[in-house]
Structures are given as structure tokens and as C-alpha cells.
Amino acid sequence: MKSKEPQPKILVFSTNSISDPGIDLAGSAHMHYSTEVQIIPLPCSSGVKPSWIVHAIKQGFDGVFIAGCGGDCSFLADCTPRTSALIKKAQDLMKENDISPKRLKMSGICSVCADNFVAHMNNFQKDLSKLEEK
Amino acid sequence: MATGRKIGVFICHCGGNISDYVDVKAVAAAVANEPGVVVSKNHMFTCSDAAQQEMIDDIEGLELDGLVIASCSPKLHMFTFRDMAERGGINKYQYVHVNLREQCSWAHTNDKVGATEKGIALVRAGIAKASLSVPLTALRVDTIPKVLVIGAGISGLRGALALSDMGLSVFIAEKEKEAGGTVKNWGRMAPDDQHGSAIVKSLLDEVKMRENIMLYTDAEMIEKSGYIGDFKVTLRVGGKEAVQLQVGAMLIATGFDSYEPQEGEFGFGLDGVVTLPQFRDFADHQEGELTYNGKPVKNVVFVYCVGSRQKKSEACPEPNQYCSRYCCNAGTHMAVCLEDRPGDLNQYHLYRDIRTYGHNETIYEEARTRGAVFMRYPDAEAPTVANTADGLVVTVKDKLMGGEEVEIQADLVVLITGMVPKKNPTLMNLLKLPISKDGFLNELHIKLRPVETVIDGVFLAGAAQSPKTMAESVGASLAAVSKAGGLLMKGYVDLEPLIARVDTDKCLWCDECLKACPYGAIEKINFGEKEVAFVVKSLCKGEGACVPICPHDALDIEGYTDQQITAMIDACSKEVVTA
Incomplete structure (x- = not known):
């Protein structure tokens, strides 16, 4: 039994030391976002394999959100350009698999970016809903 | 599907923090038949000693080779459960922590059905990961036996000396041109009447004598990189010179700012209305009878809770809702100090509640018995201060006299202001430490990890964390010192083999x-x-x-293999059917 109208399902790749605590903070503050948001934590957004993104969409997720470390990455000063390069690669792979590249989003979520994360989830769900209507 | 694994799954109620919003029994039941799962149970508090012992019994009795606990954020208890796994005889990297509180129950307090379904998916992903886990051994690396203390107030200076005592090299970076922090110019302080200035002086003298402490004043952090055991920091000293430091840990002893009342708040801005720090600036340096602007003070009114325990209103859109803790102690202690002076001074203390906890209660008692008058004003009807032809007049409703209105003519009105977070945007931007609702720096866990932060190797030392008395600040600082010392004295840190x-x-x-x-x-x-x-x-x-x-x-x-992540995606995308 579903609690509400079906909502777009989002898989979030978070990062252990930066964006995951930011997402935790949203919960600690009881900020609500959709229960259709699932989170898999990783060490760093530079390590996301494009194949995981395509696999997630094929398995039924409507979108994948990479909550990157942004400029705060404790590993790589150039984490953002590296992650951006991965996004490019992933988008190419998505196109090859007839998946709209709009189903992938990336943003730096810092360890205190709780509001930011919740806003991203709400907006991404809206964008994904529009994608379904087309 | 046979996995050949024996996995135990334990779902925590966290009192009600999880179970009020997630049907934890339904989660345990839903995953009981997942491949490899041999036991799936609930515990009221998985972190309790009793629950840990029961889980260890299950690990041993059922010969588990993989463990999944769904509880709070891994930031809190991942290490607790890794250690427990090891005590039970499972390699700690075959333990998987599922974040069912911060990333599920607390984020979805409005949707129990949805949160339960999400919880099931999260736990399934954890099981998938544990099924593919392998035993691993930690990696050991050397740490830099040096610490950077940010802030040379009483907490920073005391912390630096304690670190130095351990044989660690210490750098202190102070933003102001002069070290000593807020209390460097203060006189007698609660609870033991030592002068703030004397304490700071003795600490500074000692710091200067230590060969392994380097104090930089007029210094600001401009760059930070690295990780626990090996941070690289650049300071700008004297506005120009860049100093590069390599340290194993950092103490944040940046202290607090005093609340600055708005113009007109309790008459602030009128001649004769001052804050407690402003009062100390002149009164602490006077001998004999109290004077203000050269005139003797006969009647002084103290107003408590200024800038603390505020309610949201039009005039106060961003209230400080917290109690500043130190102010009642400082106010009642000041009453005793004034009673000690010659002359016939009348003092009136207008308070909401007196919170002189612990030993400080005796100071409050002394103040009352020696003649200071205490009047309790109602929360919603604060005293007003007006300038009249006869000078300052404070009007207060005395709650304990049935709300009777009392007018007091005052030569001086002292607003007992609370503590507010230190404004330090550049440093906060570099450190990226989480900030609490009140705007102070957030610890990892208020009870269990009270001076640690989400950034490993960075510790909170004093009032930067929350309003604290001097003794509490120093206590926190020394706790941070012992965490930093414990980390660095070993000479190495075990890094994850992931x-x-x-x-x-x-x-x-x-x-x-x-x-x-x-x-x-x-x-x-x-x-x-x-x-x-x-x-x-x-x-x-x-x-x-x-x-x-x-x-x-x-x-x-390791721990995030292609196989594991793919299996986690499969597991958490599987349809969840609940009754």
C-alpha cells in the first residue's frame, strides 16, 4: 500500500565526510523530503561509476542525484571538475541507453547544507515529474 | 538464492526516535527472508550494553559472518558497532551500518508508511552490501605530533599548556592583536573570586616560557587542507606574512561574543544603561565606592536574561532561544562584589528565573542575605527603562507580589547580556563545521562525543560550542586536549583499509x-x-x-566495490510490499 500519489524515485550518492553529514542535518532538523529518496554513501563523488547511474535508472529509479563534496572535498582539490567529467561520461552513457541525461543531477552539498539538500530533492522531483508527462 | 552467508540484522527503536516514525517490527519482518539472513530482530537501544551483549551472543551462537545494524547515523555509532562486531568475533569491516534515523525516521516524521517502506529498502541495501563483504585489516599511518589551537582566550591558552605538557608542539593562532580573550581585563569572577586578568596573565606568562608553544597574534587562517593526523594550514599573520603549518589536530577555542542589545532594548542607548561587560570595564578597575562618570552610584538595577531565552516577535525576528548559563552566576556574583564595597549602595536584581546551578547557589544565597533585592518579573512582561526628569526609572511587575508594579529610580541600569556565537565567517568557511540551531559549533554527539566534530581531528574547546562558564570552557578545552593527545601521542592513526x-x-x-x-x-x-x-x-x-x-x-x-554498489542498487530498488 502506497502512502501517497506515486512520486519520482531518486537515488542519491552521498559522500561520507561531506554531503552525508549535510543530509543527516536535514533529518536532525526534521526537515521533510520525499521517502522516495534513497541514499547510498560513498567515500567521494569522484568515485561514482557511470555504469551505476545507468543501472539505477534501469532498475526503476527515476533519477540519480550526486551529492558531491564540492569545494570541501578532503581528498581532492579538484574534486568538482573530476566529478563533472564523470557526469559528462555518464550522460553520454545514458544517451546510448536511451535515457534522458536530465535524469542525472549533481550538486555540491556541504556538511551544513541541509536546506540546500531538501530544496534539491524537491526541485529534482518536480523536474522528473515533468519528464514523465512528456 | 543461497549466498552461503550468515547475516544478522538488528533494527533499533532508538527509544522512539526511530520507532515513532518507522514501523521497526515490520522492517525486521520484511527483511527476515532476504538471502543470507539468519536472524532479524529489534532492540529498544542497539547501543545499550545489554543489547550489545545479546547481539554478541547471536554472533557467537549463530556463527554469523556478517552484521547489519539499522540505527542512528554512522557518525554516531558505526565505531561502537564495529568494535562490538570484533568482540563477537566478526571482522569489523563485515559490519554494515544503516542510517535509519537521520536519513529516514527523522526526515519523514510526517509519513510512517512511506518511511517504513524506505527503511525496508535501506536495510535491504545494507544486507546486500554485507553479503559481499570481506574481512579487512586497518592501515596504520604516522601522525604529526603538533596541534593548532585557534583562539588565545582562557580555553585556548589552558588547552595549549596541557598539550605542551604532553610533549606535543602547539601553535596558537589569535585573531586579535592581543592574546587573552574576553576575560583578560575582568576583575573578580565567579565562583572563587580570582581575577580574570590575573588568570590570563599567569597562563600567558607560562605559555611564553614554553619552548614548544608558538603564539601568533593578529593571525587569521586563510587555507586549510589535509586530514586527521596531517593537516596543512596557512595563517596570515600581521595582515601580510603567510605562515605554513603542518599539524595532526586542531582545537577550536574561538569563544563567544557578548549580546549587543538593540537601541532602546531595556533603555539601551540611554546614558546610564550599560551591559554587564561594559559595567565590568569600569567597575572592575574602581576601588572604594562605585561611581559612574565621576558621580557616586546609590541605586543600581540589574536586568537578567537580556538577549537570552527570547521569543520570536516582530521586534525580534531571530530570537536567541537558549539560556546563556553563565549570566545568573555572573550577576549574583557581581551582587556579592558590590556588597563588599564601602558605601550604602542599593541593588535590585530583576530576573525571570535564577539558574545558579551547583555550587553557585551559595553565591546567590550570599547575595540575598547580604541585602541585594531580587524581584521576579513575568516572562511576557519585561521591565521597562525610561529617562525622566528625575533620571532613569525602571518599572517592573513583581510576580511574587501578585504582579504589583514597582518603580525604581536608578543611577545605573546594568543589562546582564548573554553569549552569542562568535562571528568569524572566513574561519567557518574554511573549517566547514556544522552549526547548531543556536548558531554555535556543533559537537558530534552531545553526550557521547561532546568535543568531537564531523571533521576527524578537529575538536571543540570552550564557548565556541555553546554558552559556558569559565570553568566549563576550560573543562571542555581539556576534554578536547585529551582527545587530541590520545590521537597524537600514539604516533599513528589506524586508517580504514577501505x-x-x-x-x-x-x-x-x-x-x-x-x-x-x-x-x-x-x-x-x-x-x-x-x-x-x-x-x-x-x-x-x-x-x-x-x-x-x-x-x-x-x-x-574495498567496501564500495562495483559488485557491492550494484547489489545495493538492486536491493533498494526492489518493490516493497507492506500490509
Whole structure:
């Protein structure tokens, strides 16, 4: 039994030391976002394999959100350009698999970016809903 | 599907923090038949000693080789449960922590059905990961036996000396041109009447004598990189000179700012209305009868809770809702100090509640018995201060006299202001430490990890964390010192072995990983007939930048392997059917 109208399902790749605590903070503050948001934590957004993104969409997720470390990455000063390069690669792979590249989003979520994360989830769900209507 | 694994799954109620919003029994039941799961149970508090012992009994009795606990954020209890797994005889890297509180129950307090379904999916992903876990051994690296203390107030100075006592080298960075912090100019302080200025002076004298402490004043952090055990920091000293430091840990002793009342708040801005710090600035340096602007003071009114325990209103859109803790103690102690002076001074203390906890209660009692008058004003009807032809008049409703209105003529009105977070945007931007609702720096866990932060190796020392008395600040600072000392005295830190590994069957040596690795952790070696990549374990940081770069899918990060992540995606995308 579903609690509400079906909502777009989002898989979030978070990062252990930066964006995951930011997402935790949203919960600690009881900020609500959709229960259709699932989170898999990783060490760093530079390590996301494009194949995981395509696999997630094929398995039924409507979108994948990479909550990157942004400029705060404790590993790589150039984490953002590296992650951006991965996004490019992933988008190419998505196109090859007839998946709209709009189903992938990336943003730096810092360890205190709780509001930011919740806003991203709400907006991404809206964008994904529009994608379904087309 | 037979996995050949024996996995135990334990779902925590966290009192009601999880179970009020997630049907934890339904979660345990839903995953009981997942491949490899041999036991699936609930505990009221998985972190309690009793629950841990029961889980260890299950590990031993059922010969578990994998463990999943769904509870709070891994930031709180991952290490607790890793240690428990080891005590039970499972390799601690075969334990998987599922974040069912911060990332499920607390984020979805409005949707129990949805939160329960999400919880099931999260736990399934955890089980999938545990099913593919392998035993690993921690990696040991050397730490830099030096500490950077940020802030040279009483907490920073005392902390620096304690670190120095341990034989660690200390750098202190103070933003102001003069070290000593807020209390350096203050006189008698609660509870033991020592002068703030004397305490600061003795600490500073001692700091200057230590060969292993370097104090930088007029210094600001401009860069920070590195990680626990090995931070690299750049300070700008005297507005220009850049000093590079390499330290193993940092103490944040940046202290607080005093609340600055708005114009007109309790008459602030009128001549004769001052804050407690402003009052101390002149009164602490006077001998004999109290005077203000050269005139003797006969009647002084103290107003408590200024800038503390505020309610949101039009005039106060961003209230400080917290109690500043130190102010009642400071106010009642000041009453005793004034009673000690010659002359017939009348003092009136207008308060909401007196919170002189612990030993400070005796100071409050002394103030009352020696003649200071205390009047309790109602929360919603604060005293008003007006300038009349006869001078300042304070009007207050005395709650304990049935709300009777009392007018007091005052030569001086002292607003007992609370503490507010220190404004330090550049530093906060560099440190990226979480901030609480009140705007102070947030600890990792208020009870269990009270001076640690989400950034490993960075510790909170004093009132930067929350309003504290001097004794409490120093206590917190010394707690931070013992955490930093415990970390650095060992000389090494055990780093997680969650680093890159090479599949030598797949690797065809193309040097892409070598180019991608900023740490020089990849080398080329001969392996049988061919050349393959080799990971230097002490250099690899495990961030995984090499993984998606490899054209042959030959690289994985331990604990986050391609197989594991793919299985987690499969597990958490599976349809959840609940009754």
C-alpha cells in the first residue's frame, strides 16, 4: 500500500565526510523530503561509476542525484571538475541507453547544507515529474 | 538464492526516535527472508550494553559472518558497532551500518508508511552490501605530533599548556592583536573570586616560557587542507606574512561574543544603561565606592536574561532561544562584589528565573542575605527603562507580589547580556563545521562525543560550542586536549583499509589510474607475464578517483566495490510490499 500519489524515485550518492553529514542535518532538523529518496554513501563523488547511474535508472529509479563534496572535498582539490567529467561520461552513457541525461543531477552539498539538500530533492522531483508527462 | 552467508540484522527503536516514525517490527519482518539472513530482530537501544551483549551472543551462537545494524547515523555509532562486531568475533569491516534515523525516521516524521517502506529498502541495501563483504585489516599511518589551537582566550591558552605538557608542539593562532580573550581585563569572577586578568596573565606568562608553544597574534587562517593526523594550514599573520603549518589536530577555542542589545532594548542607548561587560570595564578597575562618570552610584538595577531565552516577535525576528548559563552566576556574583564595597549602595536584581546551578547557589544565597533585592518579573512582561526628569526609572511587575508594579529610580541600569556565537565567517568557511540551531559549533554527539566534530581531528574547546562558564570552557578545552593527545601521542592513526584494489585478471596496464591518482599511490609492477597496476596502501586515500577512470573495470574500493554498489542498487530498488 502506497502512502501517497506515486512520486519520482531518486537515488542519491552521498559522500561520507561531506554531503552525508549535510543530509543527516536535514533529518536532525526534521526537515521533510520525499521517502522516495534513497541514499547510498560513498567515500567521494569522484568515485561514482557511470555504469551505476545507468543501472539505477534501469532498475526503476527515476533519477540519480550526486551529492558531491564540492569545494570541501578532503581528498581532492579538484574534486568538482573530476566529478563533472564523470557526469559528462555518464550522460553520454545514458544517451546510448536511451535515457534522458536530465535524469542525472549533481550538486555540491556541504556538511551544513541541509536546506540546500531538501530544496534539491524537491526541485529534482518536480523536474522528473515533468519528464514523465512528456 | 543461497549466498552461503550468515547475516544478522538488528533494527533499533532508538527509544522512539526511530520507532515513532518507522514501523521497526515490520522492517525486521520484511527483511527476515532476504538471502543470507539468519536472524532479524529489534532492540529498544542497539547501543545499550545489554543489547550489545545479546547481539554478541547471536554472533557467537549463530556463527554469523556478517552484521547489519539499522540505527542512528554512522557518525554516531558505526565505531561502537564495529568494535562490538570484533568482540563477537566478526571482522569489523563485515559490519554494515544503516542510517535509519537521520536519513529516514527523522526526515519523514510526517509519513510512517512511506518511511517504513524506505527503511525496508535501506536495510535491504545494507544486507546486500554485507553479503559481499570481506574481512579487512586497518592501515596504520604516522601522525604529526603538533596541534593548532585557534583562539588565545582562557580555553585556548589552558588547552595549549596541557598539550605542551604532553610533549606535543602547539601553535596558537589569535585573531586579535592581543592574546587573552574576553576575560583578560575582568576583575573578580565567579565562583572563587580570582581575577580574570590575573588568570590570563599567569597562563600567558607560562605559555611564553614554553619552548614548544608558538603564539601568533593578529593571525587569521586563510587555507586549510589535509586530514586527521596531517593537516596543512596557512595563517596570515600581521595582515601580510603567510605562515605554513603542518599539524595532526586542531582545537577550536574561538569563544563567544557578548549580546549587543538593540537601541532602546531595556533603555539601551540611554546614558546610564550599560551591559554587564561594559559595567565590568569600569567597575572592575574602581576601588572604594562605585561611581559612574565621576558621580557616586546609590541605586543600581540589574536586568537578567537580556538577549537570552527570547521569543520570536516582530521586534525580534531571530530570537536567541537558549539560556546563556553563565549570566545568573555572573550577576549574583557581581551582587556579592558590590556588597563588599564601602558605601550604602542599593541593588535590585530583576530576573525571570535564577539558574545558579551547583555550587553557585551559595553565591546567590550570599547575595540575598547580604541585602541585594531580587524581584521576579513575568516572562511576557519585561521591565521597562525610561529617562525622566528625575533620571532613569525602571518599572517592573513583581510576580511574587501578585504582579504589583514597582518603580525604581536608578543611577545605573546594568543589562546582564548573554553569549552569542562568535562571528568569524572566513574561519567557518574554511573549517566547514556544522552549526547548531543556536548558531554555535556543533559537537558530534552531545553526550557521547561532546568535543568531537564531523571533521576527524578537529575538536571543540570552550564557548565556541555553546554558552559556558569559565570553568566549563576550560573543562571542555581539556576534554578536547585529551582527545587530541590520545590521537597524537600514539604516533599513528589506524586508517580504514577501505582503499583501492586491482583485479589483476582485468588490468592491462594503460596508466590511466596512475594519471588519475593525486597521491602517487599507483605503481606499475610485473605480474606473471604481464604488467599491472599496484596500489601502495599507505598512500592510497580510498576516495576512488581511479575507479571510474579505469577503461577495463579493474579497480574497486574495498567496501564500495562495483559488485557491492550494484547489489545495493538492486536491493533498494526492489518493490516493497507492506500490509
